[in-house]
Amino acid sequence: MNAVLGQAGVxxxxxxxxGGAIGLLIGLLRRSEPLVxxxxxxxxxxxxxxxxxxxxxxxALLTHDFSxxxxxxxxxxxxxxxxxxxxxxxxxxxxxxxxxxxxxxxxAAMYHRFRHRLTDRLFTIAGLVGMCIAAxxxxxxxxxxxxxxxxxxxxxxxxxxxxxxxxxxxxxxxxPVLLYLGYVGFTVPFAFAIAALVTGRLGEGWLVETxxxxxxxxxxxxxxxxxxxxxxxxxxxxxxxxxxxxxxNAALLPWLCATAYLHSVMVQERRGLLRVWNLSLLxxxxxxxxxxxxxxxxxxxxxxxxxxxxxxxxxxxxxxxVVVAAGVGLIAWRGDQLHSPGSIDSPLSRExxxxxxxxxxxxxxxxxxxxxxxxxxxxxxxxxxISVGAPYYDAxxxxxxxxxxxxxxxxxxxxxxxxxxxxxxxxxAVPAWVGLAVVAGCVLGGVRGFGPLAxxxxxxxxxxxxxxxxxxxxxxxxxxxxxxxxxxxxxxNGGMIVHLGVVxxxxxxxxxxxxxHRGTVTLRPGQRAVVExxxxxxxxxxxxxxxxxxxxxxxxLVDGALLRPAITNFPGQEGIGTPGIDSSFFSGDxxxxxxxxxxxxxxxxxFGIVAxxxxxxxxxxxxxxxxxxxxxxxxxxxxxxGTEAVSAPALKSGQRPGREPVGAxxxxxxxxxxxx
Amino acid sequence: MSGRRGRRSLLATRSAWALLAALAVAFLAxxxxxxxxxxxxxxxxSLDGIIKCPACEDLSIxxxxxxxxxxxxxxxxxxxxxxxxxxRVESWVTNRYGAAALLVPSSAGAGETLYLVPxxxxxxxVAGLGWYxxxxxxxxxxxxxxxxxxxx
Numbered sequence: 001m002n003a004v005l006g007q008a009g010v011x012x013x014x015x016x017x018x019g020g021a022i023g024l025l026i027g028l029l030r031r032s033e034p035l036v037x038x039x040x041x042x043x044x045x046x047x048x049x050x051x052x053x054x055x056x057x058x059x060a061l062l063t064h065d066f067s068x069x070x071x072x073x074x075x076x077x078x079x080x081x082x083x084x085x086x087x088x089x090x091x092x093x094x095x096x097x098x099x100x101x102x103x104x105x106x107x108a109a110m111y112h113r114f115r116h117r118l119t120d121r122l123f124t125i126a127g128l129v130g131m132c133i134a135a136x137x138x139x140x141x142x143x144x145x146x147x148x149x150x151x152x153x154x155x156x157x158x159x160x161x162x163x164x165x166x167x168x169x170x171x172x173x174x175x176p177v178l179l180y181l182g183y184v185g186f187t188v189p190f191a192f193a194i195a196a197l198v199t200g201r202l203g204e205g206w207l208v209e210t211x212x213x214x215x216x217x218x219x220x221x222x223x224x225x226x227x228x229x230x231x232x233x234x235x236x237x238x239x240x241x242x243x244x245x246x247x248x249n250a251a252l253l254p255w256l257c258a259t260a261y262l263h264s265v266m267v268q269e270r271r272g273l274l275r276v277w278n279l280s281l282l283x284x285x286x287x288x289x290x291x292x293x294x295x296x297x298x299x300x301x302x303x304x305x306x307x308x309x310x311x312x313x314x315x316x317x318x319x320x321x322v323v324v325a326a327g328v329g330l331i332a333w334r335g336d337q338l339h340s341p342g343s344i345d346s347p348l349s350r351e352x353x354x355x356x357x358x359x360x361x362x363x364x365x366x367x368x369x370x371x372x373x374x375x376x377x378x379x380x381x382x383x384x385x386i387s388v389g390a391p392y393y394d395a396x397x398x399x400x401x402x403x404x405x406x407x408x409x410x411x412x413x414x415x416x417x418x419x420x421x422x423x424x425x426x427x428x429a430v431p432a433w434v435g436l437a438v439v440a441g442c443v444l445g446g447v448r449g450f451g452p453l454a455x456x457x458x459x460x461x462x463x464x465x466x467x468x469x470x471x472x473x474x475x476x477x478x479x480x481x482x483x484x485x486x487x488x489x490x491x492x493n494g495g496m497i498v499h500l501g502v503v504x505x506x507x508x509x510x511x512x513x514x515x516x517h518r519g520t521v522t523l524r525p526g527q528r529a530v531v532e533x534x535x536x537x538x539x540x541x542x543x544x545x546x547x548x549x550x551x552x553x554x555x556x557l558v559d560g561a562l563l564r565p566a567i568t569n570f571p572g573q574e575g576i577g578t579p580g581i582d583s584s585f586f587s588g589d590x591x592x593x594x595x596x597x598x599x600x601x602x603x604x605x606x607f608g609i610v611a612x613x614x615x616x617x618x619x620x621x622x623x624x625x626x627x628x629x630x631x632x633x634x635x636x637x638x639x640x641x642g643t644e645a646v647s648a649p650a651l652k653s654g655q656r657p658g659r660e661p662v663g664a665x666x667x668x669x670x671x672x673x674x675x676x
Numbered sequence: 677m678s679g680r681r682g683r684r685s686l687l688a689t690r691s692a693w694a695l696l697a698a699l700a701v702a703f704l705a706x707x708x709x710x711x712x713x714x715x716x717x718x719x720x721x722s723l724d725g726i727i728k729c730p731a732c733e734d735l736s737i738x739x740x741x742x743x744x745x746x747x748x749x750x751x752x753x754x755x756x757x758x759x760x761x762x763x764r765v766e767s768w769v770t771n772r773y774g775a776a777a778l779l780v781p782s783s784a785g786a787g788e789t790l791y792l793v794p795x796x797x798x799x800x801x802v803a804g805l806g807w808y809x810x811x812x813x814x815x816x817x818x819x820x821x822x823x824x825x826x827x828x
Contacts, residue, residue: 238732238735238739238740238741239739239741240735240739243734243735243739244734245733245734344809347809352809355805356805359798359801359802359805362801363794363797363798363801366794366797366798367794370790370793370794371790374786374789374790378781378786384775384786385774385775385776386775386776386781386786387728387776387777387778387779387780387781388779388780388781388790389726389728389734389736389779389780390725390736390739390779391725391726391736391779391780392779392780392790392791396791396794422686422689425689425690425693426689429689429692429693432693432696433696435700436696436699436700436703439700439703439704439707440699440703442707443703443706443707447707448707448708448709448710449707449708449710450704450707450708453703453704453707453708454704457700457704518738518739518741520741520746593741595741595742595743595746596743608741
């Protein structure tokens with residue numbers, strides 16, 4: 001019954017999306033508004049279809065319907081309830097279903113948001129692009145990634161259960177979902193970018209209208225990546241959080257492009273510049289989400305995250321090729337209409353800083369992309385297997401990170417158009433003294449090493465710069481009677497809170513990379529030792545048996561804190577470590593794992609001890625970035641309601657938007673945050 | 677009077693920046709003096725960072741506490757104590773575990789390409805940016821319209 005219901009849902013989704021796309025296309029070609037309106041109703045079929053499929057899958061997982069091959073392979077009778085539910089995205093086919101669910105949600109929200117503009121050609125084409133993408137994913141589920149295939153013969157009495165790594169921490173309920181909310185969320189701005197290129201309506205209206213969609217997708221992706229790092233730290237038992245694994249890189253690549261876009265789009269909104277660049281970044285961001293899916297789900301690379309191998313590689317890489325070819329082709333076709341009507345007057349300006357910032361983000365993405373695919377090329381060309389790991393990425397991305405911190409410190413105090421050295425001296429004075437105070441405090445506190453000290457100093461300047469903006473904005477809002485809280489909302493001010501979060505993340509990364517250290521010690525119960533400066537006393541260990549797993553948990557006293565590291569054996573996979581962690585905001589974490597133990601926990605146990613200074617800053621920084629992005633999406637005080645931004649025409653060639661590029665368009669919405 | 681006050685203010689600002697720069701250089705210089713990068717301990721840490729843990733997919737032996745990684749760490753420490761050069765240790769590792777046992781490609785062609793391709797492309801991008809800014813620079817008259825508006 002679950003199989004039939006699920007297949008019916010997938011079929012309904014496929015028919016609705018493909019039918020809707022064909023209807024919209026014919027409606028566009030015939031310029032038939034009634035047909036476009038009728039075809040737009042396909043979104044209802046899409047929603048019903050995906051909900052039906054998701055209901056069928058969850059019902060099958062909760063009732064342990066092992067007649068479904070997916071359930072038999074990713075669920076067991078003893079699987080805890082939470083992991084029954086999250087089983088839907090524990091393997092390839094289910095994760096495609098999650099993708100389809102989130103994509104349908106975004107498309108439904110898009111259709112609701114633009115329900116009064118269904119026949120606007122720009123929106124109609126954006127909807128057509130969305131429907132085509134939905135049809136592709138439903139076709140995957142109807143064909144090579146079918147989650148509702150049934151087992152041949154009699155169903156097994158019990159399934160294999162999810163991958164043990166996916167049933168060891170509740171973060172499985174959040175991390176993949178947030179990551180997909182980020183990945184899939186870029187579909188909306190991508191669809192509008194394609195629509196703008198097709199219609200030739202290349203002004204700034206569509207950018208303004210999709211701004212919050214982009215910010216939301218970026219925020220989800222950011223928090224998803226940070227949660228992934230946290231999960232890696234909590235679950236994988238190696239004491240680290242980022243291994244430059246190809247799949248981690250695949251999530252980082254669209255994030256880098258999207259971050260560059262969020263900065264450069266302000267230059268286009270404000271000055272009408274960088275149109276080709278912004279379109280390229282948006283298309284690259286979306287294409288890289290597909291490339292990430294290809295890397296994760298095709299089995300082309302070996303990774304702790306590549307939970308499933310499949311035969312999806314060719315269809316995913318073909319889709320990636322279509323996205324890239326369509327984007328590049330359309331940009332080339334519209335090339336003559338994409339000339340910016342103005343120019344950057346001075347490198348010493350806000351837009352000049354954003355341009356360099358974009359170059360740095362692009363270089364960062366390039367380094368990560370080359371490092372990720374390089375082993376594949378070498379293997380294909382020379383049949384030689386090579387590894388590209390942390391030493392390469394740290395060496396090449398480190399200087400880029402320094403430069404990004406520097407521009408993050410300077411850009412917020414730069415005005416648009418041009419700045420004088422005197423102005424910079426005045427505005428950077430307080431942030432620079434903050435940076436110096438940080439360096440002095442670190443040196444006096446015993447921190448050594450040019451790299452970390454320079455990084456902490458730059459982080460201090462960047463934090464001072466962001467705080468300066470927030471203080472001025474809050475004071476200004478208070479004086480104008482709007483309420484001081486207004487100084488924290490809007491794109492510019494929310495963006496500064498994001499910067500503060502990034503500064504915290506940067507400090508956490510630098511501290512972990514520069515001062516993290518580890519060691520091992522083998523102890524018998526009752527013994528104690530000092531390892532890497534930490535005292536460790538081993539009290540006792542006991543063997544536990546749960547319905548789904550068994551293992552050994554130890555009681556150890558580390559620097560006065562009682563920790564309980566464990567090692568767990570799941571059916572089919574043994575030795576999954578659960579660390580015991582003693583956390584402190586300033587001094588950092590002491591992370592203890594059981595590296596080896598005899599069965600039953602008798603005899604000596606080898607403990608791994610990892611010291612990670614300031615690692616909590618990473619998680620708090622990630623949370624701060626999420627909050628900042630949320631505040632950036634709140635309308636600023638000078639935002640004024642526009643009319644039909646989607647329908648706004650492009651600026652004529654040679655027309656200079658000057659200081660009011662968005663306002664120059666009829667009905668456009670002014671940038672939030674007012675003072676950017 | 678106001679001219680003199682302005683000059684005095686400018687002098688004070690410049691002095692403050694000079695003081696700030698001097699203090700920053702002093703603190704950074706003082707804080708940078710530490711350890712000897714060629715000491716056996718530093719060399720062992722560096723080698724541990726580039727040798728891949730045989731039992732892992734992405735981690736170095738410095739990052740992993742897998743038994744094979746711990747054994748290899750002890751081997752590396754012993755080799756360094758015996759006076760082996762870094763190149764000899766790396767060669768021993770690749771002979772025993774294959775080229776993929778190093779997290780940075782050791783073969784000259786692949787290793788150089790990995791670094792040169794991004795550097796070359798970024799160089800091109802910087803040159804392109806410079807050309808863009810030079811080509812689109814406004815005339816001297818247009819510069820007078822600069823917006824000194826506040827950013828904060």
